[in-house]
Amino acid sequence: MYILLFFIAHWFLSLFCQTFFLHRYASHKMFTMNKFWERFFYAFTFLTQGSSFLNPRAYAILHRMHHAYSDTEKDPHSPHFFKDVWQMTMSTKDIYLNYAKHGVEPEKPFRGNYPEWKFMDKLSDMWVVRILFAVLYTLFYIKFATAWWMFALLPIHFLMGPIHGAIVNWCGHKYGYSNYDNDDHSKNTLPLDFLMMGEFFQNNHHKSPNSVNFAKKWYEFDPSYPIIKVLHWTRIIKLRKEPL
DSSP: OHHHHHHHHHHHHHHHHIIIIIIIIIITOOEEOOHHHHHHHHHHHHHHHGGGOOOHHHHHHHHHHHHHTTTSTTOTTOGGGSSSHHHHHHHHHHHHHHHHTSOOOOOGGGOOOOOOOHHHHHHHTOHHHHHHHHHHHHHHHHHHOOSGGGGGGHHHHHTHHHHHHHHHHHHTTTSSBOSSOOSSOOOBOOSBOTTTTTTTBHHHHHHSTTOSOOOOSTTOBOTHHHHHHHHHHTTSSEEOOOOO
């Protein structure tokens, strides 16, 4: 029971930080927040993603490239130019490292005011920190696992952030239905997207990239949206007015 609860908590907390902070905030600026809350969610993303923390600036650059070049050869992670999800992920990793670690300046259209916290970026990229998170996950499993097969879940904890990205990028542009013709292969994989907290509404998102609610039809539900609305009502964030 403890293992299952830990896995579910890690999955959804990490996923929420990815869709809320990295995607909707860092990449699209769908809402604003003051410096205190930006640092809070920066640190919270680091804690929840742990050993697989994704640099917000690099994530945002790649995501903006993905929208600009959706499902073309310049798209950093379109599944239609790779034979499998592993090859796509490894190619994306190389591009990501250019911006996260090697300091490569993006093309002019993708330069911008991205959230940065150099101390946290440096800390999160230290191998001793990443290994420490992996050790803590493993110790928790040693303490509470009741069957050997449970240890097969550990690699998911180690690579949680990239795994979420790979699932969305692969499935969201290959499987599902389309509400709109966006001149790409974006799909809505699930109409009730509890699994990926709204990230599976790729077709809707590519149609309205600045809309904070990824669900568009009456039968669709984006579970991140009501949470974001609560954060807005409590004045932790301030939603921008969406274009008509």
